[in-house]
Amino acid sequence: MSGTATLAANLPVVSTGRIGVVLRPVLWLLLALVVVEAVVVVFGIRTYYLPRPSVIASTIMATPGAYLAGLWRTFLETALGFVAGSMFGVVMAVVFHRWQTLRELFFPLFIVSQTIPVIAFGAVVVLWFGNTLFAKAVISFYISFLPVTVNTMLGFSAVDPRQVQLMRSFGASDAQILRRLYLPAALPQLFVALKLASSLALVGAIVGEWFGDTTGLGVLLLQAMYNENVAGIWATIVVSACLGMGLYGAVSYAERRIVFWGGEQ
Amino acid sequence: MTLVDRDFQGAAGDAGTKDLASVQDTAGAERPLIELRQVSKTFGTVKALQDLEVSIRPGELVTVVGPSGCGKSTLFNILAGLEEPDPGNILRLKGVSSAASDLLGKVSFMPQRDLLLPWRNVIDNAILALEIEGMPRAEARKLAMDMLPEFGLAGFEAQYPNQLSGGMRQRVALMRTFLFKRDLMLLDEPFGALDALTRTMMQRWLLDVWQKHKRTVLFITHDVDEAIFLGDRVLVMTARPGRIKLEQVVELPRPRKANIVTSLEFISLKKTLLEAIEEESMKSFQVAGH
Known part of the structure; x- marks a missing residue:
């Protein structure tokens, strides 16, 4: 039992470490984008001050x-x-x-x-x-x-x-x-x-x-x-x-x- | 001089129980492997060593005990070629007058801490000295692989130091010292940081390995039991400035069993040595008190 426990303790540190490095920031970024999009829409912020993330995305896609x-x-x-x-x-x-x-x-x-x-x-x-x-x-x-x-x-x-x-x-x-x-x-x-x-x-x-x-x-x-x-x-x-x-x-x-x-x- | 002579015969007599080659070896080597005369070392205003006299014959295991701060480590650093003694000393390696710096690379030195490199696995830590000498890595690794079982490290070659216990780390460090084949091995409290049980195991194991490999060893310790159990001779150092206070021949038969520490002979030796050390410890205590 203790053997598997140490194994379990050793392995995920390595694997989540590597995938986590890539995945976690991406997830946070997506979440932040959604929040910003919502804030801009809800408070009616003008594009001049802060465009919606979707507008930014379409700007990039227009001339990639x-x-x-x-x-x-x-x-x-x-x-x-x-x-x-x-x-x-x-x-x-x-x-x-x-x-x-x-x-x-x-x-x-x-x-x-x-x-x-x-x-x-x-x-x-x-x-x-x-x-x-x-x-x-x-x-x-x-x-x-x-x-x-x-x-x-x-x-x-x-x-x-x-x-x-x-x-x-x-x-x-x-x-x-x-x-x-x-x-x-x-x-x-x-x-x-x-x-x-x-x-x-x-x-x-x-x-x-x-x-x-x-x-x-x-x-x-x-x-x-x-x-x-x-x-x-x-x-x-x-x-x-x-x-x-x-x-x-x-x-x-x-x-x-x-x-x-x-x-x- | 008489002490040394008597002592020499004692060692030769001891060797009678070993194989013939070693008897000839010991008998042929009338001059000491290394000899220090009138060696002093001053650091600023502190005199660490004064008129120290030590001589070690080939194949001997000499242990050194003394109160803390008596300059044991300074003695080791001089023998390892890391520090130059004050001028006016005599230092002979195999009868040839030498400066301490000539000893660099001639003595295999093991400091108190294992000092393993965390980015090297067991094998690569063990071959560090061989690599520095210029031996190709593959060859050095092969040599080390063959030695692993003897050091209780079989199967651990690919482990890194942070995955090993204290006793194992120490054995890797010892293996590194053994692989660096030199006439004299200096071991500076190699088992000092280990728990008591591991330490006795390591002492017995070291005696085995030493008897098999026939190396000349100078072993520093603060543990009197360890000094007697391992040594052919025990040198007691004085409080600072360090000199040799007492040179005690240990005539306990080899191979030594663990229970030898309870024999009468062992205990009377221990009594003599403890008295000598106690006297010196008191001195350094009083000096410190001023």
Whole structure:
């Protein structure tokens, strides 16, 4: 009896965990949509302020190609910036971890770089790289690497020094200790940052598009705003939200697969 | 010197009951495997060790007991090559003068905590040291798989540390230490965190494994029973600054049965050792009281 109880306790945690990650937000979203639809109808809110979800849906369905193209473009910019930013973030964490002097010299600069508003920075990037996909990716990159660096360093500092000593007593080199101990040990912290960075990278890409482009969710947002196409604005918001959730979900899924041991040290 | 000589004969005599190869081994190795003379270690204003003298012969199991904070762990860190003693020391490995850092990678070291990596399963934790040495993973895993039954871990190779009990985790850590084949094994209170019953089981099991593998072991503990039950010799350390206060040869016959702890010989040894430790504990207590 107790055997089946432990089995029952073990299995559903894994299965509902995976399906739940995808299903639960979707269910909540549907529920929220129904509530919003009802509220708009019951209180007679004008479309100018808040269109009904069904109106938003039909706006998307009217020109699905434009939204899909925008989604794809923004996704590419975000993904490129996010991946590059994450890799750069981890590399910088390793560099700062290995060389204390570099950390003292440059880490403050990292923090300062983040106090420059991305809007101010965006104009420069577009001047440098033109109205390209790459320019948007650069903005995404800029906005997403710092949390990765900070959290990876946090993960490194949480490594038990006795663990390092043990590896040294086996004659391990610094590179071996980094690969077999520090990097895996920092993974739980790293994923916290990656989830944050995925959302930030999307913001970077959308804001980047405002500086000039022809496709992308940011462009759709601006066009709809200039045309006072409220349903269009909301439609873009919905598509952006889907993209954001998709990215976050993908990172969470990877986290569950990779950091299977949890935060246990 | 006479103490050491007498003691050496005792060990050789003991070995008579073992197989012939080990007798020759012990007899051939007149010089100690590792020898420390006048070893001191100062941390800032604290003197952890002062003029410590230890020598361990091949195949011996030497246990170290002492009051808490007597510098046992400092001694271990020096022997593991993790810390350099103060200048003016003599440290010989197989008769060759060495710096402590030369010992890095030459001694298999097991710290108090199992320090298993949570993202590695039992097998991959056990082969960590072999992997660092550059042995291909497949080969190392095969070697470890063959050792699993002996460590009571057969069938657990794919489990992760958070699925194991404390005793099993400790056995995985010991297996990792055994697989890292070095002349000297350092075990720092490996059973300290286990409950009393598991601990006695582990002690008996360790003796079995040690006798089979013929390894030289230095074993730190705060448990006098454990020190006598396991050791060929028990070293009692003084309160800080740590020195060897007493070197007690344990001539209990091997293999040792569990009930040996109630024998008269065992009890008289325990009495001598407890008195020595008590004296030192009182000293460190008084120092702390000031």
